[in-house]
Amino acid sequence: MSHELWPKADRAPLPVDEIIRRLRDSFAHVEIDVEEASSHLEEEIRHMLRMVGEHRPSSEEVERVRRSIGRAVYVVLADGPDTDGTYLSFLLEPDHECIFISYESGGHEEASRELRERLARVLDYDMEIV
Secondary structure, eight states, X not given: OEEEEEEOTTXXXXXXXXXXXXXXXXXXXXXXXHHHHHHHHHHHHHXXXXXXXXXXXXXXXXXXXXXXXXXXXXXXXXXXXXXXXXXXXXXEOTTOSSEEEEOSSXXXXXXXXXXXXXXXXXXXXXXXXX
């Protein structure tokens, strides 16, 4: 299972700088990694370009992802540097509409429940299961 965090109805997504500020104020351990984000986005573009037929993304979508390289960040949140499996990680793009969170396992999802709920409160975003 995965979760998406969305801005509340009729609100724009928070700017990345504001999200990072709120995360640093609310979590004991916050890692921000531009290189990891860029690597992830480059792989996403390669995957998009391999797709065929109706599932292939538009050139505009590929370009949107390409523009995020070097500007997006990969975020890891925890209550301390020794996460012991209790952490959240996600890619945060400058033009994000939502924050997508996936898990290594059901145990990881359950262990990170409190962090996920706090993240939604801190950002004042709604959370959906996907």
